Amino acid sequence: MRWTVVLAALMVSPAIANEERIARFAFLAETVGPLCAQAASEVCAETAFVLVDENQDEALTLEELTELRNDLALWLNADETSLTSTEANTITLALWIIDTIGLATLFESYDADADDRLDFAELTADIELDERPLGVVVLDSDAIDWPSLRERLGVLTQALPLPQ
Ligand SMILES: [Ca+2]
Numbered sequence: 469m470r471w472t473v474v475l476a477a478l479m480v481s482p483a484i485a486n487e488e489r490i491a492r493f494a495f496l497a498e499t500v501g502p503l504c505a506q507a508a509s510e511v512c513a514e515t516a517f518v519l520v521d522e523n524q525d526e527a528l529t530l531e532e533l534t535e536l537r538n539d540l541a542l543w544l545n546a547d548e549t550s551l552t553s554t555e556a557n558t559i560t561l562a563l564w565i566i567d568t569i570g571l572a573t574l575f576e577s578y579d580a581d582a583d584d585r586l587d588f589a590e591l592t593a594d595i596e597l598d599e600r601p602l603g604v605v606v607l608d609s610d611a612i613d614w615p616s617l618r619e620r621l622g623v624l625t626q627a628l629p630l631p632q
């Protein structure tokens with residue numbers, strides 16, 4: 469009897485875990501998405517950082533970011549996700565870039581002091597956040613350090629339509 473229960477729990481738990489992870493990411497998207505459309509890019513980035521920093525040690529580890537990447541992919545593939553095709557394409561492209569370069573390689577390139585933790589300053593090193601919403605800031609070539617970003621993207625630079 470007990471073994472049946474344990475087996476049933478083992479068989480059911482991955483599905484539950486996935487549902488929970490999708491719900492958690494949906495909460496993140498629903499909180500950060502509308503905020504970032506309106507609020508200052510500084511506030512948007514700080515809020516997202518705090519929400520992703522699960523153990524609240526003011527830094528993101530490769531483990532936390534791997535989980536975020538996996539939750540994003542799960543959420544993208546979930547039936548209930550109501551994204552526009554542009555949003556879905558942007559996320560698919562972002563996942564492709566992350567997976568092609570490799571999350572660990574990207575992590576290392578941002579971890580300037582090599583302590584295996586990304587603090588807020590390291591994570592936002594290539595972007596000058598200010599009072600404007602993020603959507604405006606990313607289109608301002610003066611606010612983005614494109615030479616630095618191109619270096620992180622490595623061989624992908626040629627494959628992507630990036631500003632000079
Ligand atoms: Ca953390």
Ligand SMILES: [Ca+2]
Pocket residue numbers: 579580581582583584585586587590
């Ligand atoms: Ca660091």
